[in-house]
Amino acid sequence: MNNLFYIGEQFIGYKKYKIIVFLGIKIKFGVKPKAIEGTNNKILIKTSNGIKSLNEKQVRNLNIGIRVSGSDNIIELDESIIKNGKNFNIDVSGKENKVRIDYISSISGNIEVSGNKHVVEFDKSNSLYNWIYVVCGCTNAGNENCHLKIGENCACGGLSIFLFQSNTSIIIGKECMFAAEIIMQSNDGHKIFKNSTGELLNQKPYKIEIGNHVWVGRRASILKDAKVPSNSIIGYNAVVTGKFEEENVVLAGIPAKIIKHDINWDIDNAF
Ligand SMILES: CC(C)(COP(=O)(O)OP(=O)(O)OC[C@H]1O[C@@H](n2cnc3c(N)ncnc32)[C@H](O)[C@@H]1OP(=O)(O)O)[C@@H](O)C(=O)NCCC(=O)NCCS
Numbered sequence: 001m002n003n004l005f006y007i008g009e010q011f012i013g014y015k016k017y018k019i020i021v022f023l024g025i026k027i028k029f030g031v032k033p034k035a036i037e038g039t040n041n042k043i044l045i046k047t048s049n050g051i052k053s054l055n056e057k058q059v060r061n062l063n064i065g066i067r068v069s070g071s072d073n074i075i076e077l078d079e080s081i082i083k084n085g086k087n088f089n090i091d092v093s094g095k096e097n098k099v100r101i102d103y104i105s106s107i108s109g110n111i112e113v114s115g116n117k118h119v120v121e122f123d124k125s126n127s128l129y130n131w132i133y134v135v136c137g138c139t140n141a142g143n144e145n146c147h148l149k150i151g152e153n154c155a156c157g158g159l160s161i162f163l164f165q166s167n168t169s170i171i172i173g174k175e176c177m178f179a180a181e182i183i184m185q186s187n188d189g190h191k192i193f194k195n196s197t198g199e200l201l202n203q204k205p206y207k208i209e210i211g212n213h214v215w216v217g218r219r220a221s222i223l224k225d226a227k228v229p230s231n232s233i234i235g236y237n238a239v240v241t242g243k244f245e246e247e248n249v250v251l252a253g254i255p256a257k258i259i260k261h262d263i264n265w266d267i268d269n270a271f
Pocket residue numbers: 178179180216217218219233234235236237238250251252253254259260
């Protein structure tokens with residue numbers, strides 16, 4: 001930069017600024033990032049008349065965030081998100097990622113995808129109140145092929161979902177109910193080795209599976225490779241680490257164990 005005259009843009013930390021230097025006097029303006037950057041990224045909106053692609057200005061006018069960089073990423077949103085959504089904020093970077101969100105009655109929160117070829121899907125009629133926070137890839141831009149799917153008619157009070165190891169997935173069935181302060185993560189986050197041989201112990205293509213009609217209690221955590229059968233309840237503060245096959249059970253404790261068999265629950269029967 002010339003000390004006397006300069007016009008340009010610079011990142012300072014994570015924020016972008018326009019810098020103007022005139023006769024050595026420096027003026028700095030914050031630059032709002034574009035809603036779509038990179039190449040061949042598509043924001044699609046699904047309406048009753050079909051699917052249409054939005055340009056930068058139209059995306060900005062949605063006023064729900066969305067900042068895509070990288071290339072060949074697709075974000076497909078149902079128009080209900082614009083009508084009903086609050087504080088929505090999607091931020092995708094990398095390439096060939098896909099985020100598809102069908103009808104949602106209310107949501108606030110983040111979906112951040114970095115890395116490549118991740119798929120994040122929300123089926124129709126989800127009532128996601130308060131917040132949902134989804135991260136794929138995390139700071140490792142080389143991560144790829146993570147898959148999150150939330151089935152239709154799920155309700156949520158507060159759920160953080162992390163998939164930050166390649167080839168891991170979280171597949172949630174339909175009609176599930178998530179209380180608040182729940183964490184699901186498809187992997188450990190750091191490598192664990194066998195000390196004597198150096199063998200890598202925790203880098204498998206882990207999959208969390210939640211069946212249909214599962215009620216996840218407040219503060220529950222669901223860790224890598226857990227399987228929760230349909231029509232089950234996960235108790236307050238449980239840590240689910242294993243695979244459970246028997247349906248209609250209550251799982252509770254750390255690590256979670258079956259504490260009751262032959263139960264069912266009803267979302268309408270709130271006290
Ligand atoms: C899991 C839960 C639904 C089970 O209720 P329940 O079937 O009536 O269970 P009980 O109260 O009869 O408890 C059965 C046993 O499990 C134990 N237990 C119950 N919930 C537990 C939990 N969250 N963690 C560890 N143990 C638990 C009880 O201490 C009891 O043990 P005991 O037989 O040694 O005395 C309930 O305890 C719970 O966690 N509720 C909170 C749900 C929630 O987070 N709601 C948020 C709003 S949606």
